[in-house]
Amino acid sequence: MPGYILTGAPGSGKTAILRHLEVDGHPVVEEAATDVISLHQALGLPEPWREPDFADRVLDLQRRRRRRAETHGAEIVFHDRSPVCTLALCRHLGLTPPSALLDEIEGMTTERTVFFVRNQGFVEATAARRISFEESIVFERVHELTYREAGFDLVDVPAGPLATRVATIKQTVDRLHAAKART
Numbered sequence: 001m002p003g004y005i006l007t008g009a010p011g012s013g014k015t016a017i018l019r020h021l022e023v024d025g026h027p028v029v030e031e032a033a034t035d036v037i038s039l040h041q042a043l044g045l046p047e048p049w050r051e052p053d054f055a056d057r058v059l060d061l062q063r064r065r066r067r068r069a070e071t072h073g074a075e076i077v078f079h080d081r082s083p084v085c086t087l088a089l090c091r092h093l094g095l096t097p098p099s100a101l102l103d104e105i106e107g108m109t110t111e112r113t114v115f116f117v118r119n120q121g122f123v124e125a126t127a128a129r130r131i132s133f134e135e136s137i138v139f140e141r142v143h144e145l146t147y148r149e150a151g152f153d154l155v156d157v158p159a160g161p162l163a164t165r166v167a168t169i170k171q172t173v174d175r176l177h178a179a180k181a182r183t
Helices: 014-023 033-042 054-072 083-093 099-106 133-149 162-182
Strands: 003-008 077-080 113-117 153-157
Touching: 003 014, 003 083, 003 133, 003 162, 014 077, 014 113, 014 162, 033 054, 033 083, 054 077, 054 083, 054 099, 083 099, 083 133, 113 133, 113 162, 133 153, 153 162
Parallel strands: 003 077, 003 113, 113 153
Antiparallel strands: none
16 A cells, blocks of 8 residues: 655644645545644643653554555555554654554555655644644754655655645655656
8 A cells, every 4th residue: 555644843834735635635644643633622631742642642543544455455545644653653752652553654665755844834722732833843844854864765845725735645655656657
């Protein structure tokens, strides 16, 4: 299953890009951390990211969503974040990453190309996204460094109109598949 990861700072526009790709017919794997946060906030836990098992919960949901995506066969699948993002989040929050997370990252072999969606110059706060723009810039750097250290290939998706960002991603995917077909 050819897959590509979308990552970047909170509020950079990843979800809008993912929705566009989905409407265009591509299977997508939803981001997990926001859903884990939202569920636990609804259950009365205001800051679930401070819980010791937070990264484990995110990883578990990521794994289940990835398994469901495997039913798409050879189609190109776009992932909104990955376990590497969870590692970046652990680093950003000063949490010790669980060994299962590190094992999961070590075992990632198919999704090696990452579209790094750059910030748009602002962040809109939500119940799950409580980060200032300044903090998001720091978090963006942590994400980039974490992916590079893990050996992923980053493709920059600069700030700009949604259609331009989606076109950048599609053109890169087409180019990568054409290169692979030649080899």
